[in-house]
Amino acid sequence: MKKISLLSIFIFLVLNSIFAVTYDNLYVVGNACSAGWNPDGALVMVQESENIFTWSGPLKKDNGNQERFKLLTARS
Numbered sequence: 106m107k108k109i110s111l112l113s114i115f116i117f118l119v120l121n122s123i124f125a126v127t128y129d130n131l132y133v134v135g136n137a138c139s140a141g142w143n144p145d146g147a148l149v150m151v152q153e154s155e156n157i158f159t160w161s162g163p164l165k166k167d168n169g170n171q172e173r174f175k176l177l178t179a180r181s
Contacts, residue, residue, distance in 0.1 A: 110137070110164055110174070114160075114176070117176060118156060118157065118158065126156075127155065127156060128156070128158075128178050129152075130149070130150070130152070130178065130179070131150040131152075131158045131176050131177070131178060132144070132147035132148060132149055132150065132176065132177040132178075132179075132180060133147060133148040133150060133160055133162075133174055133175075133176060133177075134146075134147045134148070134174065134175055134177060135172070135173045135174030135175055136170065136172055136173060136174075137164045137165060137172035137173055137174045138162060138163075138164060138165070138174055139162070139163070139165075144177060144179075144180050144181055145180055147177055147180050148160060148162060150176075
């Protein structure tokens with residue numbers, strides 16, 4: 106599951122480079138991470154270089170429900 110999640114993030118970043126979209130910040134939310142679905146508590150991704158963001162942390166299983174996460178460009 107973790108490999109699929111990392112692959113999803115990689116694909117997201119590659120597609121953004123192709124379409125020349127530049128973000129200043131990216132955040133992680135969802136029931137698979139500690140932030141939950143609260144955008145105010147979204148986890149900050151670190152910008153390594155232009156359009157390259159990283160985040161390290163646990164992804165958890167939500168007791169039989171589908172675990173999901175999304176990337177936000179703002180905490181709102």
